[in-house]
Amino acid sequence: MRGEIVTPGEIVADNKIRMHNAFSQNGKTYSSVLGIKDERTNEIVSLEGVWDPRPEDSVVGIVSEDRGKVYIIDLSYFGRAILVPGKYEKYELNPGDIINAIIKDIEGKKTVVLKDARVLKGGTILSIKPKKIPRIIGKKSTMIRQIAEATGSHIVVGMNGLIWLSGGNMQLATETLLKIEREAHLSGLTETIKNFLDEKK
């Protein structure tokens, strides 16, 4: 991710173009967030902020309520998240259970409907800024695979910013994940993390 940092209200194009995290007015396009303007893709990648849920995202959440037919899931997100078991599905979830699920749909811009849930037994949850999650996964999951191999931990990453860890060298895995969160905007991160893991192992 290379490019210059843009701030809200800064001109990013002298003509009217459709761009993520930007808006047009009077024939010019302006950034609406603090982000990096990627030179190659010509997109603005925001540096901070809340999670923007999209269908088919994999998330990690905690069951907070059992309402009989639906479960309310806490995804540490300002909207609501629900899990509705399908006709042939049956879940036996209790409040406090950690689950990994896929987003089926987003209703009315803020209610997240989940599907394909599975319970994650034991382990701990780590909270990371949602905008840093793509860096933790890495291109074609290279980064997360590298950490899992080096530490022997079982890691499930939710796009909503919650990460579930279990087994292996969890101390090192947590340290590495937090290091990525701190340095997510720097380039050459995979290499840095590789050296960091080799050093600590």
Place this chain on the structure above:
Amino acid sequence: MGSSANKPKLIIDGKRTDGRDFTETRKIKIIASPLKNADGSAYIEWGNNKILAAVHGPREATPRHLSDPTKAIIKCRYSMAPFSSLSEHGRSGPNRRAIEISKVIKEVFENVVMVNDFPGSEIAIFIEVLQGDGGTRAAGITAASVALASAGIHMRDLPYAVSVGRIDDRITLDFNMIEDNYSDSDMPIAVAPRNNEILLLQMDGGMTKKQMSDALKMAIEAGKEISDVQRAALKKAYSTEMK
């Protein structure tokens, strides 16, 4: 605050009491995201003003009945620390002045934050004045907009604010405490720099039409520098040299 009877001389030999020019602001320094637990934050030193601004959100709106399913609601709390200036400030919760300033600051940001992007949520802005020396609401707005941007909140612009006023016949920029108390007119304004939209305009005292337009021009001219400081602070917090 001050009465004209015991008014001190604010212009001595064509210079202001602190030696500044009439179109000169005090020194402004901003640090973006100094706080770890807030979603976004900023610290500003504007002359002797020292102010911390922090932002929480977008998060679930509480109480629930205040939430709007079509847009985010904005909350703002401006408060002066008990040690910030005169001992009458901040002694027992919000006073009339703090409530008023909180309200006008909230309205400034309702006009620039893209509230429709975060339906049903709330965005809370906290402005804590640690040390006050005149123009705290202007400095507070300037810091809060940096804090909002560093929280990743979608905004149409990065507003700044500055006070401008009149001492005798001279239009003067950025009052300090003594000038604020004894000036003939004092006008804090907040501006969205992209198209110079005015988001806040309050005034004590009076001005003629000509003085008013001169004052606005002076504030917008000074605003360019303030904007640069804001944007530089945000960029510095994320540049590679820093870490």
